[in-house]
Amino acid sequence: MSAVPVDRPRARPPSVERILAIIRVGRPTASETEALTLVARSVIAEERSRLGMGEPARPDHQLADAIVERLGAFSAPPSPAAINATGVIIHTNLGRAPWPDEAIEAAKEAAGSLLLEIDRSTGRRGARFRLAEEHLIALTGAEDALVTNNNAAALALAVGLAGRGRGVAVSRGELVEIGGGVRIPEIVRRAGARLVEVGTTNRTRAADFEVPLADGSARLVLRVHPSNFRQSGFIEAPDARAVADLAHRHDALVVDDLGSGALLPTEGFGLAHEPTPEERLADGADLVTFSGDKLVGGPQAGFIVGRADLVARLRRDPLARAMRPDKVTLAAVAATLGLYRAGVAAERIPVWRMIAADVAAIRRRATAVAEAIGAGASVVDVRSTVGGGSLPGETLPSAAVAVDASESGIASERLLAGLRAGSPPIVGRIEGGRAVLDLRTVDSGADETLAVAVRAAIAKGPGVRRTARR
Numbered sequence: 001m002s003a004v005p006v007d008r009p010r011a012r013p014p015s016v017e018r019i020l021a022i023i024r025v026g027r028p029t030a031s032e033t034e035a036l037t038l039v040a041r042s043v044i045a046e047e048r049s050r051l052g053m054g055e056p057a058r059p060d061h062q063l064a065d066a067i068v069e070r071l072g073a074f075s076a077p078p079s080p081a082a083i084n085a086t087g088v089i090i091h092t093n094l095g096r097a098p099w100p101d102e103a104i105e106a107a108k109e110a111a112g113s114l115l116l117e118i119d120r121s122t123g124r125r126g127a128r129f130r131l132a133e134e135h136l137i138a139l140t141g142a143e144d145a146l147v148t149n150n151n152a153a154a155l156a157l158a159v160g161l162a163g164r165g166r167g168v169a170v171s172r173g174e175l176v177e178i179g180g181g182v183r184i185p186e187i188v189r190r191a192g193a194r195l196v197e198v199g200t201t202n203r204t205r206a207a208d209f210e211v212p213l214a215d216g217s218a219r220l221v222l223r224v225h226p227s228n229f230r231q232s233g234f235i236e237a238p239d240a241r242a243v244a245d246l247a248h249r250h251d252a253l254v255v256d257d258l259g260s261g262a263l264l265p266t267e268g269f270g271l272a273h274e275p276t277p278e279e280r281l282a283d284g285a286d287l288v289t290f291s292g293d294k295l296v297g298g299p300q301a302g303f304i305v306g307r308a309d310l311v312a313r314l315r316r317d318p319l320a321r322a323m324r325p326d327k328v329t330l331a332a333v334a335a336t337l338g339l340y341r342a343g344v345a346a347e348r349i350p351v352w353r354m355i356a357a358d359v360a361a362i363r364r365r366a367t368a369v370a371e372a373i374g375a376g377a378s379v380v381d382v383r384s385t386v387g388g389g390s391l392p393g394e395t396l397p398s399a400a401v402a403v404d405a406s407e408s409g410i411a412s413e414r415l416l417a418g419l420r421a422g423s424p425p426i427v428g429r430i431e432g433g434r435a436v437l438d439l440r441t442v443d444s445g446a447d448e449t450l451a452v453a454v455r456a457a458i459a460k461g462p463g464v465r466r467t468a469r470r
Contacts, residue, residue: 090388244284261290
């Protein structure tokens with residue numbers, strides 16, 4: 001006869017008051033606040049859940065330590081900046097463009113008080129901080145400029161000039177998804193306009209816009225530059241000047257969305273030519289929109305440049321207030337754009353510094369890092385990408401440190417996971433079965449940190465990850 005199982009009483013976690021008493025004795029400086037009590041309740045609830053799943057109970061002092069650490073973590077700085085060793089210069093998942101030092105300092109200064117909307121001479125309320133827009137006017141030759149919180153906002157504002165229910169003509173080959181599941185047709189509709197499709201997916205000519213413009217079914221032409229994809233084969237795109245001339249003959253507006261935008265000639269860096277805002281304005285666009293955090297290399301922002309009367313209308317649009325950036329972003333944008341006007345963008349803006357980096361110099365750095373790591377590390381030639389929805393298909397020659405830790409029993413995936421978990425987090429990629437760390441996207445000042453982190457990860461063996469600081 002089999003024994004009847006006996007239900008054993010489930011272990012219970014200690015009371016909140018009991019753990020708080022331990023904290024009072026062990027840490028007399030710990031403040032007895034409502035916040036501390038709330039965290040204690042949360043930790044005890046988690047312990048109750050653990051015990052319910054049959055896991056062993058944690059000692060009371062460990063629960064007390066967990067409460068104090070979690071409370072302190074709330075007021076600690078955010079996670080440390082990561083080292084981007086992926087070879088993707090503008091990495092969307094790593095925050096896109098790293099800011100230049102000047103933008104970081106400007107943001108710190110702007111976090112306090114500044115003359116955001118005060119006229120320096122009169123002391124009265126004046127125009128909102130205009131320096132960034134003044135830089136844009138000078139850099140693009142536009143009559144006026146407006147800064148928004150991102151390029152999708154800039155585009156939505158600009159498209160709204162068509163008027164509610166009025167038509168916006170877009171080539172079928174430019175009805176693209178711009179990222180995050182957001183698509184051009186949706187932006188047009190959300191702006192209150194009506195989408196008018198012209199041409200075909202692979203071939204559209206200026207003449208395709210004639211009918212909707214002539215019969216008034218379209219009052220605005222939207223051109224979308226393919227900054228995040230590339231077509232090849234049997235294709236044709238309409239001439240920008242011809243489309244603008246046609247639109248203006250029918251009293252329609254032309255908005256040109258450049259997406260990533262470029263304020264330096266990309267062909268001078270071994271890349272394909274990327275149209276600039278100045279070029280598109282010269283080709284007849286009434287307004288041009290582009291991003292601040294891609295090829296411009298600054299904070300997330302959207303730029304609208306072009307005709308002064310149209311920018312003035314957008315500035316008065318009630319939605320413009322919902323889409324305007326805060327003071328910190330405006331200051332950082334202005335500092336970034338100022339580097340272009342000073343003629344030092346290629347040296348001081350990280351995106352352009354990475355693009356311009358000499359491959360021989362990168363290889364020398366990679367050799368030094370590989371030697372510092374030791375066994376299992378070697379230098380390999382790789383290709384870096386611009387990324388961030390910019391210059392699709394374009395790559396740059398680079399050099400990377402390839403790490404094969406298989407002799408230490410560490411798989412490449414495990415090694416990269418350990419590096420990501422560290423402080424600072426290091427993000428690389430796998431190529432040819434090995435962990436690869438592309439130095440084009442790593443600041444030279446971080447080379448030693450990179451080598452030390454890889455050595456430490458290998459030394460800890462296959463079952464241990466680096467412990468992140470909190």
